Amino acid sequence: MPAALMSSLIGLVGIFGVAVADQPEWLHVRKFEMRVDRAQPRVGESFHLTIELRTVEPKTNCNNVMLPDFYGLDSLGDERRTYTGADGTDCTEVVTLSPTAPGVRTIAPATLDAMDATTSRPSRFSTNSVTIEALHAPLRTETIVWNTLIQMLKAAVVAILGVAVLIVGYWALRRVLPGLGAVRRIEPREIPPDHPGPHAAPIDEGERWNAVIAKLSAQPTRQSVLAVRVLLRDLARARDDEAFGELLARVAANTDPRILDVMRAIERAAFIDDEHLGEAVRDAIRALKQLAHAQRALT
């Protein structure tokens, strides 16, 4: 029996405890109101909803304040401040909200269940409701740019169509009036060249090679040889990066073998050591003479 008695006592204490916990606070509510800092926020922008509760009692349980349902709004967070002074308690709750769609939204009142100390009755205190008008989201930069591009495109299409209409109209008029817009044709005039280009071919191929031979004979230096090498590469239309072997392989099929001999001799003279340069230049001159002689015989 003692055990049954003990459990009954525990049960009574539990029921009493719950009854004490559920007992509403006795409050003298002086102020309980709700407001927003922006009445027309745009979609995606945030605004603040402030709920203020002022009571005479020095210690007020602000947790009993019931927030309304924020339909159509995103709740981004809340902040609660409580100030207790000699003349009572001020509770301020600030909720940050953001509209999810444009339109008018009415936020229902916040409520507070408490024993009204003025009437000694349980009461439900309510704030005012708040109405906001959520506006459309602001245009993004990309959208502005895109809209501008579309506007420009439209203007361009209109301009092109206008020009096309003008051309077609002009063409139609020309058909009707053949003399319209006739332009006097100016015959091209041949302009004599001031001086021959750097690689302009002489009248006689043999003369070209004689000039080269004369230069090489007068100045049998590497510099002269390199100048002839440049000339030969230009004549063969060698690419800048084309190696000599590649060049020979490319032109061998349709080039006079004597020109190939000259190319080989000049290439050798261009890179041979100084001791053998004179001999290499003489070989090159010999090959050039054979070429010049053959070409003179042809002409």
Place this chain on the structure above:
Amino acid sequence: MIPGALLDVLATVIVGQRAVLEAMVLALIADGHVLLEGPPGLAKTLACKTLAASVGGAYKRVQFTPDLLPSDIVGTRVFDQRTGDFRTVLGPIFANVLLADEINRAPAKVQSALLEGMQERQVTIGLETHALPDPFIVAATMNSLDADGTYALPQAQTDRFLIKVLVPYPSAEEEVHIAERFGGAPMPLPHCVISIDDVLAWRQAAREVFVEKRLFAYAADLSRATRRPHPHIEHGASPRATLSMIALGRARAFLEGRGFVYPDDIRAVAPAALRHRVTLSYRALADRANVDELIDALLASVPIA
């Protein structure tokens, strides 16, 4: 014996692969090390063995494996119980021709053991420094990096190879010839066709081959072309690449019996001297860029000397 004759001797064993054999002889003349890369079964090892056998002198072979240690290559100090003192046991690197077979199967620390020997021709074991024999040439083979169980060679290591040769598959005709030549009894290798003195004389002669000053600039321009900003290149070739091209150009001229270098010599050896010295970027790997195509494009951007 002239270098061209050595090429002919090598060709009696190796079917085709003339460019590979020529590159190996060029490296021998230019006093450099050669790296052969290609899929397994393309006679990379046989080519190195044939070259080594043709050159008189000491020949050693090291099969690179994942558990190889640096001391397995350079040597180590061991305690001699009879004398009660430590003595140095020299490793296989002390040879005239060292065949580093499948070099990329060993991790980087083992590959790095070759660095001092390849560059400075000496090896330090403990506190003692030992000079390597002259000539000393490392002929290394490696499988393509995408093969399983291989490690990438460190850049410092690859830079020390004078030349990297890609070993291609043989043609259909060559493959038939290979089957005929190696289908029966083992093929005997040519033995001591040239002497060490021949090699040293060739090297001296090649060093005296004339290089016109424009070609130095041309080789430098080719190296510098790999250092221009390019989305597929992480690092360009070092100045050692320029030196390699000049040395190989001289060797090529000497091989052809000339006493001077043509621009074509430099141009011909450039891909083999550059391909292992250009580090591709991550984007190049993602784009599956080919280093040889990249180098060809870069070379085409440099006017010939």
